Amino acid sequence: MKRYSRAVIWGLFIMAAVSSCIKKDNFDGPNASLEGTVMDETNKIAVQTCTGNFSIRLEQIDWSDVPTPQNIPIKIDGTYKNSKLFAGHYRISLFGGAFWPTAPQELDIRQGTRLDFQVTPYLYINDFTAELIDSTTLKLKFSLAAPIEGIPNIIDIQPYVNTTTIVGPGASISQYSESRRLTPKSPATVWEWSTMTPAEKSPEIIIPNMLRGRTFYVRVGARLDDTQKNSNLSPVIEIKVP
Amino acid sequence: MKKLSKLFIAVIMGVLAFFTSCQKLDIKPVNQLSDDQIFGNESGINAYLANVYRNLPIEDFRYGPATADGLEPSETGFNPKHSWKHFYHSGAATGEMVGPWGGLSIGGGFGYWPYVDIRAVNYFLETLPNYSANYTGNRVDELLGEAHFLRAFYYFGLAKRYGGIPIVKTVQNYPQQSIEELSVPRNTEEDVWNFIGDELDQAYNMMPETKVSGRANRFTALALKSRAMLYAGTIAKYGSLNFVEGDAHAQGFVGISADKAEGFFAKSIDASKKLEGKFSLYEASADLEQNYVDLFLDGNNKNNPEIIFVKGYNPVLDVQSPHSWDATFSPRYFTGGGDPRSYPTLDFVERFGVLDVTNADGTPRRYNNLSEVGQGREARLKATVFFPGDVFKGRAFDDPSNTGVFDIRRGIYPSFTGKAVDEAYLTAPVSPSDPGTARPMDQRIGNNGQHLQLADDINSKYEGRTIIGVTGIRTGADNMTRTGFYVRKYINYKTPQKQVDLFTSSTPWIEFRYAETLLNRAEADIETGQLDDALVCLRQIRRRAGATEPTLADMTVEFVRNERSKELAFENHYWWDIKRWRVADSWLNNAHFRGLMPYYVLSEAKYIFIKERETFDRNYNFEKKFYYEPIPQGEINKNSNLAPQNPGY
Numbered sequence: 067m068k069r070y071s072r073a074v075i076w077g078l079f080i081m082a083a084v085s086s087c088i089k090k091d092n093f094d095g096p097n098a099s100l101e102g103t104v105m106d107e108t109n110k111i112a113v114q115t116c117t118g119n120f121s122i123r124l125e126q127i128d129w130s131d132v133p134t135p136q137n138i139p140i141k142i143d144g145t146y147k148n149s150k151l152f153a154g155h156y157r158i159s160l161f162g163g164a165f166w167p168t169a170p171q172e173l174d175i176r177q178g179t180r181l182d183f184q185v186t187p188y189l190y191i192n193d194f195t196a197e198l199i200d201s202t203t204l205k206l207k208f209s210l211a212a213p214i215e216g217i218p219n220i221i222d223i224q225p226y227v228n229t230t231t232i233v234g235p236g237a238s239i240s241q242y243s244e245s246r247r248l249t250p251k252s253p254a255t256v257w258e259w260s261t262m263t264p265a266e267k268s269p270e271i272i273i274p275n276m277l278r279g280r281t282f283y284v285r286v287g288a289r290l291d292d293t294q295k296n297s298n299l300s301p302v303i304e305i306k307v308p
Numbered sequence: 309m310k311k312l313s314k315l316f317i318a319v320i321m322g323v324l325a326f327f328t329s330c331q332k333l334d335i336k337p338v339n340q341l342s343d344d345q346i347f348g349n350e351s352g353i354n355a356y357l358a359n360v361y362r363n364l365p366i367e368d369f370r371y372g373p374a375t376a377d378g379l380e381p382s383e384t385g386f387n388p389k390h391s392w393k394h395f396y397h398s399g400a401a402t403g404e405m406v407g408p409w410g411g412l413s414i415g416g417g418f419g420y421w422p423y424v425d426i427r428a429v430n431y432f433l434e435t436l437p438n439y440s441a442n443y444t445g446n447r448v449d450e451l452l453g454e455a456h457f458l459r460a461f462y463y464f465g466l467a468k469r470y471g472g473i474p475i476v477k478t479v480q481n482y483p484q485q486s487i488e489e490l491s492v493p494r495n496t497e498e499d500v501w502n503f504i505g506d507e508l509d510q511a512y513n514m515m516p517e518t519k520v521s522g523r524a525n526r527f528t529a530l531a532l533k534s535r536a537m538l539y540a541g542t543i544a545k546y547g548s549l550n551f552v553e554g555d556a557h558a559q560g561f562v563g564i565s566a567d568k569a570e571g572f573f574a575k576s577i578d579a580s581k582k583l584e585g586k587f588s589l590y591e592a593s594a595d596l597e598q599n600y601v602d603l604f605l606d607g608n609n610k611n612n613p614e615i616i617f618v619k620g621y622n623p624v625l626d627v628q629s630p631h632s633w634d635a636t637f638s639p640r641y642f643t644g645g646g647d648p649r650s651y652p653t654l655d656f657v658e659r660f661g662v663l664d665v666t667n668a669d670g671t672p673r674r675y676n677n678l679s680e681v682g683q684g685r686e687a688r689l690k691a692t693v694f695f696p697g698d699v700f701k702g703r704a705f706d707d708p709s710n711t712g713v714f715d716i717r718r719g720i721y722p723s724f725t726g727k728a729v730d731e732a733y734l735t736a737p738v739s740p741s742d743p744g745t746a747r748p749m750d751q752r753i754g755n756n757g758q759h760l761q762l763a764d765d766i767n768s769k770y771e772g773r774t775i776i777g778v779t780g781i782r783t784g785a786d787n788m789t790r791t792g793f794y795v796r797k798y799i800n801y802k803t804p805q806k807q808v809d810l811f812t813s814s815t816p817w818i819e820f821r822y823a824e825t826l827l828n829r830a831e832a833d834i835e836t837g838q839l840d841d842a843l844v845c846l847r848q849i850r851r852r853a854g855a856t857e858p859t860l861a862d863m864t865v866e867f868v869r870n871e872r873s874k875e876l877a878f879e880n881h882y883w884w885d886i887k888r889w890r891v892a893d894s895w896l897n898n899a900h901f902r903g904l905m906p907y908y909v910l911s912e913a914k915y916i917f918i919k920e921r922e923t924f925d926r927n928y929n930f931e932k933k934f935y936y937e938p939i940p941q942g943e944i945n946k947n948s949n950l951a952p953q954n955p956g957y
Binding site: 249294 | 552553734735738741742744745748893894897898931932933941944945948950951953955956
């Protein structure tokens with residue numbers, strides 16, 4: 067019994083002696099958050115996007131003059147959220163995306179900070195319709211409109227077809243999507259907006275041999291020849307093939 | 309007596325202890341070499357420079373361009389130790405070949421940052437002059453010139469990746485110097501290329517003509533200058549048209565203004581012309597194909613007139629030295645070990661001219677045997693890639709039991725009618741970036757209802773015949789060709805089959821050869837309108853290659869670029885070329901590459917060849933930001949003056 071209590075005392079003594087080796091840092095954990103929506107400036111609705119299309123870039127400038135950038139991907143509904151950020155002063159910018167460039171903003175991020183972005187897309191894809199013209203052939207119609215002149219050249223226009231609502235560049239079935247891509251007539255490699263004909267601005271795409279008995283999600287996109295080569299995208303339409 | 313001796317000992321001890329303080333402790337560390345030992349004589353210098361040479365950014369057989377898709381960090385970069393995966397070649401991400409990269413995985417580079425090596429050169433430049441008394445004549449100047457060349461080579465490796473980076477010309481010391489002093493800011497891209505040019509001028513003026521194996525001389529400096537100044541010229545000319553906006557571009561850290569292009573081109577031409585008469589193309593054999601094969605195997609021959617600088621692999625000096633090129637680019641059938649994974653594309657092969665494997669009406673031509681398809685092609689092409697049906701010279705790595713034929717067959721058609729393109733495509737391809745729609749393999753019926761037979765096993769049979777050849781093409785694996793071709797350049801046919809294995813090849817890597825200099829000169833000539841001089845250069849190249857004589861009307865940018873892509877194929881030039889021409893983002897715009905697929909038509913007992921997508925049908929997409937690699941973020945964290953980061957990252 068005596069021996070046992072002595073062991074306990076020794077144990078406590080060692081713990082007390084070693085406790086001074088533990089440093090307790092006084093930084094807060096990542097308890098701040100930032101969320102918001104990327105809005106279309108004219109229509110005041112969330113922009114059409116897809117997985118991996120663009121992101122929000124954060125740089126914590128009160129921590130370092132040359133911070134390591136940190137990206138928050140934009141979700142498919144145009145919103146973004148990161149609830150595990152360190153509180154601080156950040157420079158926030160849009161990274162990528164087929165929009166007219168916006169200036170970076172500086173902001174203190176605390177718990178529950180919200181920041182919405184207003185952007186103007188290079189192109190709108192208007193009047194997008196998708197219908198089955200016979201039992202397995204899909205016809206897509208739409209028209210392109212540029213709210214501001216002087217957009218980058220257009221590389222290609224293509225449909226995206228998938229079996230889930232997550233559909234867009236990088237998430238599509240290639241026989242229905244990539245292979246139905248519209249490209250400028252050779253030798254041109256890009257369309258210049260100012261010289262495109264009305265027919266080229268309102269194209270039609272036919273997708274044959276859709277599998278029977280499936281539900282597909284369809285949208286179209288126009289890819290622009292700027293730095294990131296991202297696409298402006300249409301809304302998604304659900305198509306049930308009987 | 310006892311007392312006395314005690315006293316005596318005590319006194320002696322006392323005196324000894326007292327006088328030890330007179331002994332100064334100045335023994336030099338025995339585990340380090342001193343400056344005296346290194347710089348005091350030539351053999352010390354050889355040892356010091358050996359390390360500097362070993363680390364040079366030479367993209368040889370072993371070079372690993374990025375850590376991705378199964379290439380480990382230890383296998384990436386220059387001179388990775390004990391690496392054998394040479395098929396992770398930069399050409400295999402860019403369409404010269406298709407290979408193990410999942411796509412264009414090499415765009416971001418691997419964070420090359422050789423300031424340790426640059427410091428070693430700077431230390432050499434600062435210290436050697438203190439020992440000039442130990443050397444006779446102008447030997448010190450010659451060695452200093454060599455150091456200027458080495459420093460230029462390291463900066464060339466940096467500039468082509470990052471654009472402007474800090475130019476550090478002195479030895480930095482920490483903690484003697486403050487952090488602020490050591491945080492050297494970036495120089496502009498133009499400054500860096502000019503610095504490289506000046507360093508090479510100095511090297512040229514100071515170095516001797518004498519050839520020493522594995523060491524540079526004044527001609528090596530010229531060869532690097534010819535290449536570097538051409539790079540700078542094209543970056544100025546085309547980079548000012550196609551660039552990514554950003555702070556680094558606005559401040560000149562990447563990009564050069566277009567009006568500087570002419571000056572750089574002139575410097576390149578000047579360097580190339582100085583090599584004229586000193587070197588010539590290798591023309592040892594009248595058999596042009598054999599001659600072109602031997603050129604690359606004759607790197608150790610001091611009398612090879614084309615060679616300006618080689619990097620050797622000497623298994624006697626270092627057992628880890630040999631590389632594995634032969635074993636990792638030849639079918640296993642011809643070797644004693646190892647597997648290949650990278651194969652030349654049809655798109656590359658057709659740079660030499662469209663292969664006429666279809667008739668005028670679009671039906672595939674019928675061939676009695678495989679080897680007919682390769683006959684009558686340009687000698688240089690046949691020496692660069694192996695075609696289906698080619699016979700490996702010297703009976704397949706010297707094994708008499710081996711027939712040595714590249715038996716490349718993809719499958720059997722019970723019968724075949726109609727056009728080749730309809731069989732392979734739903735919509736026809738236009739270019740790699742507009743690749744059409746491939747017909748799914750389960751819909752391939754020879755246009756007449758009988759299914760094409762494919763196999764993954766070389767022993768699978770249909771109607772008593774093996775379906776695929778012993779060297780491919782398998783349906784599901786990439787250890788046999790995916791395109792119908794194999795690499796021939798640098799494959800050493802003289803090695804007996806049993807000896808061809810991993811870490812057994814010692815063929816030297818030719819870093820600078822005269823043909824490249826001629827192509828540099830021709831390209832710079834055409835960019836500056838000196839077509840006559842370009843014609844002189846390209847005539848030599850094409851005559852040796854067994855190609856048709858070019859004319860003055862051929863002297864266009866497209867022509868010289870195509871010629872360069874053919875002549876320097878698989879030598880790790882193409883990636884940098886398509887970047888500095890600023891065409892990579894359109895040439896590799898979601899590109900898919902093709903192969904030439906041989907099939908046997910059973911009903912006719914003939915072979916046909918169909919041009920179609922390579923079997924893995926991978927997608928290669930170049931993003932514009934890849935024109936410059938990102939400065940490693942770890943370095944920016946250490947030195948905030950390296951900001952801003954290159955655009956797009």
